[in-house]
Amino acid sequence: MLRDVDTVQVVATGTLIFLIIGGAGVGVLTLALLGSGVLHLGHPDVDGPVSLEAVAGFTGAFGFGAAIVNELLGGRTSGMIAVAAAGGALAAVPTAWLAARLSRAARTMRTDPTPTRDHLAGAIGLVVTPIPTGGYGEVRVRLAGQPVKLNARADRPIPIGARIFVVEALSETSVHVETY
Structure with a gap:
């Protein structure tokens, strides 16, 4: 056993x-x-x-x-x-x-194209750092649904919190803006 x-x-x-x-x-x-x-x-x-x-x-x-x-x-x-x-x-x-x-x-899934600086023109956003005359401030815009912070120039001073729209993309990281 x-x-x-x-x-x-x-x-x-x-x-x-x-x-x-x-x-x-x-x-x-x-x-x-x-x-x-x-x-x-x-x-x-x-x-x-x-x-x-x-x-x-x-x-x-x-x-x-x-x-x-x-x-x-x-x-x-x-x-x-x-x-x-x-x-x-x-x-x-x-x-x-x-x-x-x-x-x-x-x-083969369709996707949106990658945003470029050409897509910045016409974007609406807010000033997050005041824009002085002849200098750069910062703005936050939405690009393809994502918030993007960019350097910004304007023809006249724009205070913090002002609504803006992008007139032109000067480079990949800077834009020319006006109040909205």
Whole structure:
């Protein structure tokens, strides 16, 4: 009679292999998130049916899905491992399709253009440091929804708190303003 014997549950070889495949999928996903084009097929500007994200989605879902099915079946025979692989493929195909669609949508998403000094003209704001005659003060305007503090010149003195509008952008960080 055995006493005080620890039991160790052995992971099936098929499950271990499937977990390694799933881990490789996570590694490929890491490459995809870092922007690497290692597995991208075709021209780099064209998103083909096999993008890096699709490979990552397929590999990860296949490996982890097959490992789950293999453990649920108690897969110790080659037939059970084949069924587990089919279950992994059943999970992998829609995952790869979804990963490709989501990554394509993220890459082709419309965004606003980056604001430049040309966008400053006409902006409305407030004087935060008084503007003297012939010198610079500071104003705060909203540019693309963000508050921006700029150096400002004016033809006449403007006190703190006065509402202004930008007539011209003198440089990237300075503007010519008038009271509003």
